[in-house]
Amino acid sequence: MRRIAASVSFVALSILAPRAFAADGSSGCGPGWYVLKDQSLLSSSLRSITNGILWPSSTLGMTLGTSNCAKHKIVLHEKESLHFTTMAYHDLMVQMARGEGEHLAAFATTLRCDWRAQPRFNDTMQRGWRQIFPADATPPAEVLSNVIEQIRADPALAQACATGLG
Amino acid sequence: MRHWARLKVILLLSLVAAAAQAAAAAAPADEPAWRKLLHYQGGRSRADAPFFFLSPRGRDDPVAELEATRTAMADPKRRLAPTGQHPQCAFPARYRFLREHAGLTVTPVACPDFEEWRDKLAVRSVSLIFTSAYVENPASMFGHTLLRLDRGPGSEPLLSYAVGFLAQSDPSDSHPVYALKGLTGGYTGTYNLDPYYMAVAIYNDGENRDIWEYELTLEPKQVERLVEHLWELLYHGFFDYYFLDENCSYMLLALLEAAAPELNLLEQTGIFVLPLDTMRLLPAERHTFRPSLRRVMDASLDALTPEEMAQFQAALKDETELASASVRTLDALVAYWNFRKFESKDEQPLAEKAALRRTLEARSGRPPESAAPVTRPAPPDQGHRAGKLSLGSDGSHALLGAQMGLHDHLDDPRGYESFAAIEYLGLTLRAPKPRIESYKVIEVMALSPYSALDPQWSWRMAWTGERRGDTLVSTAEGGGGGALRLLSEQGVVYAMALANAESGAGLRPGLLAGALAYLGPVAGEVELRALDRKPQADVRGALAWSMKADWSLRLEWRRTPQRAALAIEWRW
Numbered sequence: 001m002r003r004i005a006a007s008v009s010f011v012a013l014s015i016l017a018p019r020a021f022a023a024d025g026s027s028g029c030g031p032g033w034y035v036l037k038d039q040s041l042l043s044s045s046l047r048s049i050t051n052g053i054l055w056p057s058s059t060l061g062m063t064l065g066t067s068n069c070a071k072h073k074i075v076l077h078e079k080e081s082l083h084f085t086t087m088a089y090h091d092l093m094v095q096m097a098r099g100e101g102e103h104l105a106a107f108a109t110t111l112r113c114d115w116r117a118q119p120r121f122n123d124t125m126q127r128g129w130r131q132i133f134p135a136d137a138t139p140p141a142e143v144l145s146n147v148i149e150q151i152r153a154d155p156a157l158a159q160a161c162a163t164g165l166g
Numbered sequence: 167m168r169h170w171a172r173l174k175v176i177l178l179l180s181l182v183a184a185a186a187q188a189a190a191a192a193a194p195a196d197e198p199a200w201r202k203l204l205h206y207q208g209g210r211s212r213a214d215a216p217f218f219f220l221s222p223r224g225r226d227d228p229v230a231e232l233e234a235t236r237t238a239m240a241d242p243k244r245r246l247a248p249t250g251q252h253p254q255c256a257f258p259a260r261y262r263f264l265r266e267h268a269g270l271t272v273t274p275v276a277c278p279d280f281e282e283w284r285d286k287l288a289v290r291s292v293s294l295i296f297t298s299a300y301v302e303n304p305a306s307m308f309g310h311t312l313l314r315l316d317r318g319p320g321s322e323p324l325l326s327y328a329v330g331f332l333a334q335s336d337p338s339d340s341h342p343v344y345a346l347k348g349l350t351g352g353y354t355g356t357y358n359l360d361p362y363y364m365a366v367a368i369y370n371d372g373e374n375r376d377i378w379e380y381e382l383t384l385e386p387k388q389v390e391r392l393v394e395h396l397w398e399l400l401y402h403g404f405f406d407y408y409f410l411d412e413n414c415s416y417m418l419l420a421l422l423e424a425a426a427p428e429l430n431l432l433e434q435t436g437i438f439v440l441p442l443d444t445m446r447l448l449p450a451e452r453h454t455f456r457p458s459l460r461r462v463m464d465a466s467l468d469a470l471t472p473e474e475m476a477q478f479q480a481a482l483k484d485e486t487e488l489a490s491a492s493v494r495t496l497d498a499l500v501a502y503w504n505f506r507k508f509e510s511k512d513e514q515p516l517a518e519k520a521a522l523r524r525t526l527e528a529r530s531g532r533p534p535e536s537a538a539p540v541t542r543p544a545p546p547d548q549g550h551r552a553g554k555l556s557l558g559s560d561g562s563h564a565l566l567g568a569q570m571g572l573h574d575h576l577d578d579p580r581g582y583e584s585f586a587a588i589e590y591l592g593l594t595l596r597a598p599k600p601r602i603e604s605y606k607v608i609e610v611m612a613l614s615p616y617s618a619l620d621p622q623w624s625w626r627m628a629w630t631g632e633r634r635g636d637t638l639v640s641t642a643e644g645g646g647g648g649a650l651r652l653l654s655e656q657g658v659v660y661a662m663a664l665a666n667a668e669s670g671a672g673l674r675p676g677l678l679a680g681a682l683a684y685l686g687p688v689a690g691e692v693e694l695r696a697l698d699r700k701p702q703a704d705v706r707g708a709l710a711w712s713m714k715a716d717w718s719l720r721l722e723w724r725r726t727p728q729r730a731a732l733a734i735e736w737r738w
Contacts, residue, residue: 080325088324088363090371094504097526098497099534106324106363122534129530136523 081110086140099126117160194268195232259394290318298376331417333407355407380450392425415444445547466498469538488528549581551737558733567594576710585613604632615651657683
């Protein structure tokens, strides 16, 4: 419980208080930063976000690289798919197994896949479910890299998602 | 002599010019658009952040604030705490207002952060998101509201960003402290922006709530102003949070109103602002429904044939059954184990975790199939209004009643959580020779029909008073027990163990049992209450007929003391 809480709080902290990670000395932004001084935004975001959610531990905070106002509230373009994998983890896990669902379409969008390739995307994810989720609590970053591997292994899909694969 | 005349003319002209300028300066500060951007209520702004204002008197003086803002906008070197932005960039909505309504013409400053943020959000339309009540947490008993910023047709709603207003509470606060602080402004509230898929995960899955999405009809200009004002609020505003009136719903209305001052939303809210009320105030076109995990699970179970139900039960105990289960059965199993995962929060037994995994593995080997259709309940904006006025008689006296809210078991259930009653602040008076017949500070009764797959407690909490003879007897009561469905969805029977404290009789254990049934517009209830050291059990019965939108007729009867009353009720 404490480990999950700690890792989720890490995620929450990194999303809501970029100042903690701002290496460039920017002044940080918004009331989140301000409030962190006296009260515990960490604890409050813990309550508001983690009320019963089970999220596998993640090093998302480190990879978000948020360091200024604009990016602080909007997930960096290149990190969208990772953020989505982390926050919509459970919906993705279920919908991938079922081979259909709204979260799959949104996920494919974060990967910049052409919408016309959605049926193929869903099919590939369903077929590759065991490789994508090899363990009980596969970390989101690993899930994402497994997904990308599945896409790359299918030439037509790799083509359709070309811009997102980087 | 000519010099004097010229001097007088110049003096007069400058006086006129000064007066004109003063008048011009005062006029925009009086405009509703300016006042709403600064969140003024009466003479004072609701904003509690010092950096929300550019004038030291800004909180109480819209004219001074406008002047200070005008000056700041024109100063190319000015930078504002805590974000270090130029005023034009920190307050783009105010900047627009001053340009369009107060004749401000200054050299524009580049605002790359704001523009990047705005362009990334790419907002074309706004939806009001309403999550249904979550009775387990008092702060969530009335539902929660968000505003979703959509990118237009063809975009993924899940990837939209959603605005909420949350109290930054301290989890180490005990429940009574949490309640007290929440009610009295002890917590700071801030606007938050997060991808909508997070809200879906928290509310749909984590808290097992239904989500309703209403697409608001706003003009492009209003949408533009909303985005600009949101930037101002996110980085320069915080507000004391008051659960009853300056809560999430109220603050989202304040945001909308600043963007669309002609809508005049806030003055239409009552003393207490309910999320439900906000939906009635806003012009909306369509709505979408996202069912909670429990509803998805129930729908998938309802779709099973008897053979499939047997497969389901078998697979619950023995994973080898998964191989021969139908796709529908597998979907029901997935829904069930997924529901169990979120229900047990962090404490799901390992065996259940493994079961979910095995089921998902099995499901991934089968073709995709549409999920079982979920019956959509009546949307919350169609529910009856919160307040109630009643006029009735017990045969010898007239009875006048008023109640602030909200919903009891005999009220029209459409748009409300099934079998959950929440009532507060009610009073009934007798006339002539006025006296208080009864009062209700709070009464909550949540009945959850038992199911083997999803066992839930039913519980009750009440602080009420009623006239017995010449005495007004106060009672505090709490209880817990169970309920069973009756006549499919149309009724329920329940039984609870009670702890009852009555003025004059002290604390007593007791038993409560009753039945509730709905048949079209008529609702009926019968209840028996037996208390220790009380010779006779108290029996009550009631019938209510919901006639039309806000009108109903109610007949109540009780045995000890024997009395019957008929009343007509009106919701407001």
